[in-house]
Amino acid sequence: xxxxxxxxxxxxxxxxxxxxxxxxxxxxxxTVINQCPECGSWLLLKHAELRQxxxxxxxxxxxxxxxxxxxQPELADKPVxxxxxxxxxxxxxxxxxxxxGVRSAMPMFKALQLCPDAVVIPPRMDAYKVAGxxxxxxxxxxxxxxxxxxxxxxxxxLSGTEALHQKYPAASMVELAKRIKxxxxxxxxxxxxxxxxxxxxxxxxxxxxxxxxxGMDNAAEMLAPLPxxxxxxxxxxxxxxxxxxxxxxxxxxxxxxxxxIIKLAGNNARTLQQLAAGxxxxxxxxxxxxxxxxxxxxxxxxISDVExxxxxxxxxxxxxxxxxxxxxxxxxxxxxxxxxxKHQLLTRSRTLSDPTRLSRRIFETGLLMLKEEVAADRNWRxxxxxxxxxxxxxxxxxxxxxxxxxxxxxxxxxxxxxLRDKHGKAAIVTGRQFARKPKDKK
Amino acid sequence: xxxxxxxxxxxxxxxxxxxxxxxxNTIPILSNMVIRAEAGQLKLTATDMEMxxxxxxxAAVAEEGVITTPAHMLYxxxxxxxxxxxxxxxxxxxxxxxxxxxxxxxxxxxLPVADFPAISNAEMPVSFHVPAADLKSMIELTRMAxxxxxxxxxxxxxxxxxxxxxxxxxxATDGHRLALxxxxxxxxxxxxxxxxxxxxxxxxxxxxxxxxxxxxxVGLSDNxxxxxxGQVVMTSxxxxxxxxDYDRVVPKDNQRKSTVSVADFSxxxxxxxxISAEKTRTVQLTFSSGSLTISASSVDQASATEVIEASWSxxxxxxxxxxxxxxxxTHLIEGDDMEFAFAEPxxxxxxxxxxxxxxxxxxxxxxx
Numbered sequence: 069x070x071x072x073x074x075x076x077x078x079x080x081x082x083x084x085x086x087x088x089x090x091x092x093x094x095x096x097x098x099t100v101i102n103q104c105p106e107c108g109s110w111l112l113l114k115h116a117e118l119r120q121x122x123x124x125x126x127x128x129x130x131x132x133x134x135x136x137x138x139x140q141p142e143l144a145d146k147p148v149x150x151x152x153x154x155x156x157x158x159x160x161x162x163x164x165x166x167x168x169g170v171r172s173a174m175p176m177f178k179a180l181q182l183c184p185d186a187v188v189i190p191p192r193m194d195a196y197k198v199a200g201x202x203x204x205x206x207x208x209x210x211x212x213x214x215x216x217x218x219x220x221x222x223x224x225x226l227s228g229t230e231a232l233h234q235k236y237p238a239a240s241m242v243e244l245a246k247r248i249k250x251x252x253x254x255x256x257x258x259x260x261x262x263x264x265x266x267x268x269x270x271x272x273x274x275x276x277x278x279x280x281x282x283g284m285d286n287a288a289e290m291l292a293p294l295p296x297x298x299x300x301x302x303x304x305x306x307x308x309x310x311x312x313x314x315x316x317x318x319x320x321x322x323x324x325x326x327x328x329i330i331k332l333a334g335n336n337a338r339t340l341q342q343l344a345a346g347x348x349x350x351x352x353x354x355x356x357x358x359x360x361x362x363x364x365x366x367x368x369x370x371i372s373d374v375e376x377x378x379x380x381x382x383x384x385x386x387x388x389x390x391x392x393x394x395x396x397x398x399x400x401x402x403x404x405x406x407x408x409x410k411h412q413l414l415t416r417s418r419t420l421s422d423p424t425r426l427s428r429r430i431f432e433t434g435l436l437m438l439k440e441e442v443a444a445d446r447n448w449r450x451x452x453x454x455x456x457x458x459x460x461x462x463x464x465x466x467x468x469x470x471x472x473x474x475x476x477x478x479x480x481x482x483x484x485x486x487l488r489d490k491h492g493k494a495a496i497v498t499g500r501q502f503a504r505k506p507k508d509k510k
Numbered sequence: 511x512x513x514x515x516x517x518x519x520x521x522x523x524x525x526x527x528x529x530x531x532x533x534x535n536t537i538p539i540l541s542n543m544v545i546r547a548e549a550g551q552l553k554l555t556a557t558d559m560e561m562x563x564x565x566x567x568x569a570a571v572a573e574e575g576v577i578t579t580p581a582h583m584l585y586x587x588x589x590x591x592x593x594x595x596x597x598x599x600x601x602x603x604x605x606x607x608x609x610x611x612x613x614x615x616x617x618x619x620x621l622p623v624a625d626f627p628a629i630s631n632a633e634m635p636v637s638f639h640v641p642a643a644d645l646k647s648m649i650e651l652t653r654m655a656x657x658x659x660x661x662x663x664x665x666x667x668x669x670x671x672x673x674x675x676x677x678x679x680x681x682a683t684d685g686h687r688l689a690l691x692x693x694x695x696x697x698x699x700x701x702x703x704x705x706x707x708x709x710x711x712x713x714x715x716x717x718x719x720x721x722x723x724x725x726x727x728v729g730l731s732d733n734x735x736x737x738x739x740g741q742v743v744m745t746s747x748x749x750x751x752x753x754x755d756y757d758r759v760v761p762k763d764n765q766r767k768s769t770v771s772v773a774d775f776s777x778x779x780x781x782x783x784x785i786s787a788e789k790t791r792t793v794q795l796t797f798s799s800g801s802l803t804i805s806a807s808s809v810d811q812a813s814a815t816e817v818i819e820a821s822w823s824x825x826x827x828x829x830x831x832x833x834x835x836x837x838x839x840t841h842l843i844e845g846d847d848m849e850f851a852f853a854e855p856x857x858x859x860x861x862x863x864x865x866x867x868x869x870x871x872x873x874x875x876x877x878x
Contacts, residue, residue, distance in 0.1 A: 402661070418661045421685050433661040467874055469858065470657070470665055470685040472758040 086118040090242050090279060113238060117262075117283040122227040122237040123352065125259040125267035126207065126244070129276035131220035133162035134254040135199050136189050147183050151176055152190040157366075159191055163276055196220075202252050210240050213352045223264050225352035242279065261287070263348035265300050287346030292319030299343045301336055309333075318344040361399060362454020363387040370409045370447035377438060377451060379504040382431050384453045389427035392455070393485065398423035398464030399455025402433040406441060407450035414441060422466055423459040428477055430455060511575025512600040513547040515567070517591055517611070522721070523554050523565040524585045526742055529714050530556040530563045531581040539625045542578035545599065545607075547571040555629060556581055561711050561746035562629045573600075578626055579607045579618045587616050630745045634729025634736050638698035640678075642719045642726050642739065648680040649716050651691040651869055654838045656709060657684035664751030668712055671704035671753075678702075681756055683872075687835045688756060689842075691869035702730050706753055711735065711746035718742055760872055761860045764851035766827060768797055769864065770820040772848045776840035778804045778816040783833035785812040791833040794878045797822040797852075806833070829855040830878030839871045 088095040091109035103110055115121075128134065132150035137143050147165035151158040158179050161170040168183035180186060200219035207214045210233065213225035226237035233240050241258050248256050257278035259270025266282045274280035282290060296318055297307045309332045315321050321329070321344035329337040342348065363384045371377055392398055400423040406414045416437040424430060434453045442448075468474050487496050527543050535541045544555040552569035556562065587609055591597065595611040601620060609616040649668065657665035662685070669681045672695050679692035707715075715737050719726070722739045729736035736745040783791045786806040796803040802820035807813040829852065840848065845865035852859050855875055862870040 419659075420661060421657065421659045436661055466876075467856070467858070468685040469683045469688045469756065469759045469872060469874060470662065470754045472755055 085114050085116055088113045088118060088238055088242060090245075093239060093242060095239065113242070113279055113281060115281040115283060117285065118238050118281065119236045121260050121262050121281060121283070122225060122229075123261055123263055123267045124224045124226065124237065124241050125264070125271040126203075126222050126224065126241075127257050127259075127271045127275070128203070128220035129255045129257055130160050130162045130166075131199075131254070132160035132191060132196055133165075133189075135192075135196055137162065138253040139195070143187055147186040149176075149179055149183070149186045149188045150191050151179075151188065161186075199252050199254065203248055203256075206244060206247055206251065210244060213354050215352045215354060223267065223352045238281070245277075245279065263287075263346070264350050264352065265343050265348040266346060268300070269298060284346065288322065291344060291346055292317060292322070294318050296321050296344065299340065301340055301343070306333055359458065360403070360454050360456035361388055361391050361395065361397065361458065362403065362405075362452055363391070364405060364450060364452025364454075366407075366450045367448070370449050372442065372445070372447045374439065374442045375500075376504060377442060377448065378435055379500045380451055381434055381438060381453055382427075382498060382500055384451065385427040385431040385434060388430055388454060389425060389481065390485065392425045392461070396461045397458050398425040398461050399430075400424070400457035400459060401455060402430050402437075403452075403454045403456060404434045404437040404441075405450070405452035405454070406438075406448050409447040409449050411449075416441070417456075419457070422468070423457070423464045424455070425461055425464040426477060426481055428481065429465070511545070511547050511577055512573040512598070513552055513569045513571045514596055514598045515552060515569040517588060517593060517595045517597055519567055519569070520552075520597055521588055523552075523567050523741070524588055526565055526714075526718055527554045527556045527563055528581045528585040529717060530558055530561060530744075532558050533582065539578065539621050539627070541580050541582070542621055542626070543581040543584070544576060544578050544623060544626055546576040547599075548574045548576075555626075557627055557629060558710075559627060560708065561714070561744065563714070563742065563744045564629065565742040567741060575601065576623050577601045577607050577620045578623055579620050583618060584609065630734060632731065632734065634731050634734070636699065636702045636730040637727060638696040638702070639725040639727055640693075640696050642722050642724060644693050645726050645728075646716060646719045648691050648693070649712050651842050652680045652682040652689040653709075653712060653716075654842070655682040655684055655687050655689040655871075658709075659684065664706060664749055664753055667706040667708045667749045669704065669706050669753040669756075672699060672702055676700075677868075681753070683754070683756060686832065686874050687839075688759070688872040689839075689869075690756075690760070690871075693868060699728075703732055704753070705730055705735055706749035706751060707735055708746060708749050711744070715744060718744065759858060760870070761851065761853060761858050764853045764857075764860050766797075766824045766852040768802065768820045768822045768850045768852075769847050770802055770818060770850070772840050772843050772846060774818045775802075775804075775848065776837060778818050779833050779836050779840070782806045782814040782816050783837075785814045786833065792830050792876050792878060793833045793836070794828060794830045797824070797827045799823065827852060827855065828878065829859065830876040831859075831873055832876055835873050839873070842869075842871075844869075 084097045084099050086097050087101055089104035089107060089109055090111035090113060092104060092107040094104055094106035104112060133148045136148055136150060147168060148162040149158055149165050149170060150160045156176045158170060158172055158174045158176060160172060165183050165186050170179045170183050196219060204214060204216060207222060207224055211224055211226050211229050215223040226240055230236050238260055241260060245256050245258055255277045257271050257275045259267045259280050261267040261270050261282040262284040266287055270280040270282045294317060296302050296310050296315060313332060315324055322341055326337065329341055333340050365380065401417050401419045403415060403417040418433050418437060430453060465474060465478060484496055531541060540558060546553040550568060550571055551566050553566045555564045591611045597611045599607060599609050601607045605620060606617045607620050652668050656667060665684060671679055673679050676695040677692040678695045678699055681690045718739050724740060727738040733748055734745055735748055779793055782804045783793050783806055785808050786792055793804055793806045797820060799822055801817050803815060803817050805815040839861055843863045845863050847864055849862055849864050850859060858872045858874055860870060860872055
């Protein structure tokens, strides 16, 4: 709609393309240029819309591994894998390890088969968080419209910042990448376009240390031959459905009859067809407040016993309650997540009559849902629990006629929290959790 | 099988029986009701596996037999047939049931009777009689307070039990409000277990009593309740859970009291709550000498106030409630007046009718 059909000055773009040097920030407009006339660098951005595009996606390169290499320079040229545990999976593999075929989410034993020399480092989340926030601070110096997707990834909308920074967005982003390298010590890949979906695609196209631009004028043509699976919102299942219906590329999808797509994709049909045509009207929303608070764990070995699951669940509920408390929040809907040994993911949720911040209430609700799912012949590899429909802590757990002991339970949780804050997490545990501990140590 | 029956004689039992059958069923046979014609009688049976209902009525049976056929469809057909019609229901070896009346003929699929789940006919160790009017009023007074919260399944019904004072007491609560009513313990109920009657069971029972004014025979076991009303017998599983120790939350010592006219109060709360747009329609009650001010305000700056007469001789009291909870109660109060008994604005409030010693309501206040 807004972005297609602007084929203004095709001839001129062919002849003279704006360029920008990623090393010295020199720029100009030229017909043929491959090397920066100022500093001699070969890292030139050349694009007809170089000076207009304002939506960026920033993705840190092998973030966890990069932080480890920054902190242990002797690892610089070694294959580094961040992850852990016997049952652990690869959280991040550095680019050296990736050459050997190691990928994120790969089981550790497989990663080590592929790359026996790899240095395996257990994650240091605190260090990554510090770096993540530092990067976010740098982003915020360019625009308040920063939408973090995770600790190492964010969208930025730099529309209207040109006058402020005396630089068009592409130049600001080039400078941002340099600042992140200089001040945080890691590299990022940047995608620049006119929409979120295209910016994200762009950052994927040139990694690591990349900077890729997807113009809006030819977005539709660029997307047309690409598989539908690259679009936001097409998972495995939908991709398969679309493919079966003969819709393989984004071009097919954009051209397909809307009714057919509604049948296949339901409510998302319209958005999906627009994405396939290069249209994406989703705005960059700064720092979205958390929608849910949850905690999950993957087991060392699969578990089917409900008592063991319950003990683990209870510990996770304690964690969720603790995080609710820290954030001064409560939640009204309790979600349970289970993953079977066959990697089937199952989620269940129940809404309470009032928001709660109590571990016990979250646990009781979670346990009810758990008991409906577990059976002797089902093995689980992961369990998670969380709350959504977040509310202020002060709205949590009002006096309840059906719960005469509520005020005692609240007092109990606060006391236990106090003890744990003072003497550590293991200072006081429930009988259920205590009973489980020795088994772990076998 | 072949029988004929007046529409008027058929529609009532069909209406009862189809209420048991769920609209959506994953097991096809559960969408059906059993129609049994024998010895001058038509016997209808339905179940949803949690509860079942059997009702008999007279019919001209030409050929004895038994079939199962879709319950809702049959009911809808009979409902739409003209009043005064003579309806014939028959089946042969065609695998279909035929329903005809006047110029209309319907053919419905039938499923084997053998596939129909067995109906619970277990003995009920406890049995007593309650006048339908009393049982109806017990359900009516308490049902609005039952909870729909799945995770508190033990609140999804009415708790029926006997008290040490030899009362048969019904209680329901969703945690925000509680309704309680009681009657003298009927003879035979002395050994009754405490039971939680699920929503669907008391709802269907209430419907059965709408046109019934005799005694209801109540049979109880540890896991089932059976209600027999003339030609209808309904048996339901009970909710398997423990009802909370509600007695501890019923205020015993709320000293600050006020009496107001139910009609005035109800109308005022209804009017004032119009402007509170949120889901929880909070109204604020302010009691000061001789008057009650009911007020509400919304985030978008609308506000409303109404003053009614009220007896009050204490210090001023400000307290907030969900308007819907108050209105639900005003509809149930017997007589012209209602009495509030307060402690502190954060503690449960007691509401009752000065004319009805046997019933009370407890409401949790809201922050205002």
